[in-house]
Amino acid sequence: MFRRISSYYSLILISFLLVSFAISSVLSWGVINVKYKFAGSQRSFFDLKDHDSKRQLRFLAGVDLPLGGSGRPDGLGLYYAKIGIGTPSKDYYVQVDTGSDIMWVNCIQCEECPKRSSLGIDLTLYNIEDSATGKLVSCDQEFCYAINGGPLAGCTTNMSCPYLEIYGDGSSTAGYFVKDIVLYDGVSGDLKTSSANGSVIFGCGATQSGNLDSSNEEALDGILGFGKSNSSMISQLASSGKVKKMFAHCLDGVNGGGIFAIGHVVQPKVNMTPLVPNQPHYNVNMTAVQVGHDFLNFTTDVFESGDRKGAIIDSGTTLAYLPEMVYESLVNKILSQQPHLKLQNVRDDYTCFQYSESLDEGFPNITFHFENSVVLKVYPHEYLFSFNGLWCIGWQNSGMQSRDRQNMTLLGDLVLSNKLVFYDLENQAIGWTEYNCSSSIQVLDERTGTVHLVGSHYISSACHLNAQFVLILILLATLLHYIP
Numbered sequence: 205m206f207r208r209i210s211s212y213y214s215l216i217l218i219s220f221l222l223v224s225f226a227i228s229s230v231l232s233w234g235v236i237n238v239k240y241k242f243a244g245s246q247r248s249f250f251d252l253k254d255h256d257s258k259r260q261l262r263f264l265a266g267v268d269l270p271l272g273g274s275g276r277p278d279g280l281g282l283y284y285a286k287i288g289i290g291t292p293s294k295d296y297y298v299q300v301d302t303g304s305d306i307m308w309v310n311c312i313q314c315e316e317c318p319k320r321s322s323l324g325i326d327l328t329l330y331n332i333e334d335s336a337t338g339k340l341v342s343c344d345q346e347f348c349y350a351i352n353g354g355p356l357a358g359c360t361t362n363m364s365c366p367y368l369e370i371y372g373d374g375s376s377t378a379g380y381f382v383k384d385i386v387l388y389d390g391v392s393g394d395l396k397t398s399s400a401n402g403s404v405i406f407g408c409g410a411t412q413s414g415n416l417d418s419s420n421e422e423a424l425d426g427i428l429g430f431g432k433s434n435s436s437m438i439s440q441l442a443s444s445g446k447v448k449k450m451f452a453h454c455l456d457g458v459n460g461g462g463i464f465a466i467g468h469v470v471q472p473k474v475n476m477t478p479l480v481p482n483q484p485h486y487n488v489n490m491t492a493v494q495v496g497h498d499f500l501n502f503t504t505d506v507f508e509s510g511d512r513k514g515a516i517i518d519s520g521t522t523l524a525y526l527p528e529m530v531y532e533s534l535v536n537k538i539l540s541q542q543p544h545l546k547l548q549n550v551r552d553d554y555t556c557f558q559y560s561e562s563l564d565e566g567f568p569n570i571t572f573h574f575e576n577s578v579v580l581k582v583y584p585h586e587y588l589f590s591f592n593g594l595w596c597i598g599w600q601n602s603g604m605q606s607r608d609r610q611n612m613t614l615l616g617d618l619v620l621s622n623k624l625v626f627y628d629l630e631n632q633a634i635g636w637t638e639y640n641c642s643s644s645i646q647v648l649d650e651r652t653g654t655v656h657l658v659g660s661h662y663i664s665s666a667c668h669l670n671a672q673f674v675l676i677l678i679l680l681a682t683l684l685h686y687i688p
Contacts, residue, residue: 284297284298284299284300284323284424285297285298285299285300285428287386287387287428288386288387288401289309289330289335289384289385289386289387290330290334290335290336290337290338290384290385291335291336291337291338291384291385292335292336293385293387293401294328294330294334295326295328296309296328296330296425296426297321297323297325297327297424297425298424298425298426298427298428299424299426299427299428300428300430300464301427301428301429301430301431302430302431302453302486302518302519302627304369304427304429304430304431304436305429305431305432305433305435305436305439306351306367306369306406306407306427306429306435306436307404307406307407307426307427307428307429307436307437308367308369308377308379308406308407308408308409308426308427309328309330309406309407309408309409309425309426310327310329310330310409310412310425310426311329311330311331311332311379311408311409311410312329312330312331313410314329314379314409314410314411314412316411316412316413316417316418317329317409317412317417317418318412318417318418318420318423319418320423321421321422321423321424322421322422323422323423323424325424327423327424327425328425330382330408330425332382332384332408335384335385337384337385337403338382338383338384339382339383339384340364340365340380340381340382340383341364341365341380341381341382341383341405342361342362342363342364342365343355343356343359343360343361343363343364343365344360344361345365347365347381347405347435348365348381350434350435351365351367351381351433351434351435352365364380364381364382365380365381366378366379366380366381367379367380367381367407369407375412375413375414375415375416376411376412376413376414376416377407377409377411377412377413377416378409378410378411378412379407379408379409379410379411380407380408380410381405381406381407381408382405382406382407382408383403383404383405383406384403384404384406385401385402385403386401386402386403386404386406387401394656394657395644395657395658395659402441402446404437404440405435405440406426406437407426409426430451432484432485432486432629438451438466438629441466442629447466447467448467448468448630448650449628449629449630450466450467450468450469450626450627450628450629450630451464451465451466451467451626451627452464452465452469452474452624452625452626452627452645453465453519453624453625454623454624454625454639454641454645454660455519455617455620455621455622455641456621456622456641456642456660457586457617457621457622457641458622458642462641462642462660463624463641463644463645463658463659463660465645465647465658467647467648467649467650468647468648468650469624469626469645469646469647469648470646470647470648470655471645471646471655472624472637472639472645473637474624474626474635474636474637475576475577475578475635475636475637476576476578476626476628476631476633476634476635477489477574477575477576477578477633477634477635478575478576478632478633479632479633479634480513480514481632483512483513483514485516485517485518486516486517486518486627486634487512487513487514487515487516487517488514488515488517488574488575488634489504489507489513489514489515489574489575490504490507490514490515490572490573490574490613491504491573491574491575492572492573493530493533493534493570493571493572493573494570494571494572494573495534495537495538495568495570496537496541496568496569498537500530500533500534500537501533502529502530502533506527506529506530506611507527507613512612514613515572515574515613515614515615516612516613516614516615517615517620517625517634518614518615518616519616519617519620519625521614521615521616521617522616522617522618523598523599523600523616523617523618524587524598524599524600524614524615524616524618524619525600525601525602525612525613525614525616526599526600526601526602526613527602527603527611527612527613528601528602528603528611529603530613531599531600531601531602531603532601534570534599535555535597535599537568538567538568538570538597539555541566541567541568542557542559542566542567545557545558545559546558548594550591550594550596553600554591554596554597555596555597556591556594556595556596556597557594557595558593558594558595559595563584563585563588563595564583564584564585566584567584567588568584569581569582569583569584570582570587572615572619578635578636580615580619580623580636581638582618582619586598586618586619586621586622587599587618587619598618599618602614620636621641622638622639622640622641623636623637623638623639623641624636624637624639624641624645641660642660643659643660644657644658644659644660645657645658645659646658
């Protein structure tokens with residue numbers, strides 16, 4: 205999640221970004237392979253809470269939330285993609301981000317950028333001089349005007365267009381925009397792929413700070429944005445007539461696999477609810493919360509806080525955060541099903557207990573209701589997770605967060621795992637359905653009218669992690685080329 209450049213920060217950027225060149229474009233439909241960042245690793249409760257807290261800080265600073273997480277708090281992590289950039293192509297590992305709007309990678313000029321990663325991947329610094337197809341985006345080009353809301357003071361025709369993205373936790377990335385060929389696997393039929401490529405405008409990171417600099421042991425090469433603004437990759441592809449502005453993900457909370465498809469998903473069928481207008485993230489109107497057969501008693505304005513309206517759908521957050529009034533009623537109702545449990549408070553963050561019977565038989569389902577009669581059901585085995593012989597409740601009280609984050613409603617992978625979530629930005633709606641995320645979905649080829657199967661795939665991680673968990677996620681991105 206990132207904050208747009210202000211005129212003040214633009215002037216700072218201009219002072220050290222004095223580069224120039226030009227541009228070119230086009231992309232086809234294809235596949236992006238994505239892996240689970242912390243596959244098989246056991247993360248502590250401290251790490252888990254710290255992960256979500258930093259993400260929420262970024263979110264509330266006007267920046268977006270990344271795609272990630274296996275949906276299980278004891279397997280904390282993000283998903284990252286391997287893509288090729290340049291001519292000849294070099295491999296880059298970028299964090300997949302459903303909220304942030306630009307794609308950026310670390311560049312050769314960056315002295316603070318990480319040079320190695322504990323994830324077992326080889327990091328690569330992008331060098332435009334090594335690519336025959338790489339060109340800089342100048343300050344007088346339309347993209348630069350659009351992303352900054354008009355001309356930047358001090359940014360002239362002979363200078364490259366700068367970017368600055370600031371995280372609420374103090375991390376930042378700054379550099380300049382370039383355009384180059386991006387390589388991926390194209391869908392050529394049912395569960396078949398072939399090589400494809402196209403041009404994309406992305407940020408070339410010259411300066412990194414905070415969690416993005418060389419002190420980050422679990423570093424990646426950059427971020428791949430799938431946000432709502434016109435600068436995101438999906439928006440660029442849609443504006444050039446290459447894809448429809450639609451995508452879906454399905455995160456397998458059982459096997460750690462999943463699917464990520466760009467295009468019109470026609471199977472499974474998904475019930476849709478409208479996105480809340482004028483919100484920077486994927487916000488939807490929640491109308492009720494049901495515990496078992498009983499509805500909690502509150503009014504819908506409990507989900508509004510200042511300018512923030514509705515519940516935020518974020519596959520990058522691990523847990524689920526509810527306003528204090530909703531959280532307390534929900535947890536009390538859950539625990540009332542087992543009044544003899546001996547509760548333990550772990551690190552002041554989690555309510556835990558010992559329980560040896562069937563979770564799904566002993567505890568109630570939680571059902572969230574949304575506008576257009578859309579429901580999202582969460583089962584006990586999804587909202588309860590094991591830790592050191594205990595079962596802990598994954599719901600979190602956002603009323604206990606800092607002032608800016610207080611009483612937000614944020615539904616993360618705890619809620620979204622094992623569901624096909626479909627984002628239809630063409631019609632400003634989002635929907636979901638329970639689904640086997642290790643299977644396949646059907647995506648429409650708008651050019652031919654045919655439907656192709658897009659399945660869940662697995663690739664071997666280079667990380668030295670727990671053996672049976674090394675094979676993790678490929679999120680399949682089907683870029684549907686529907687113009688003749």
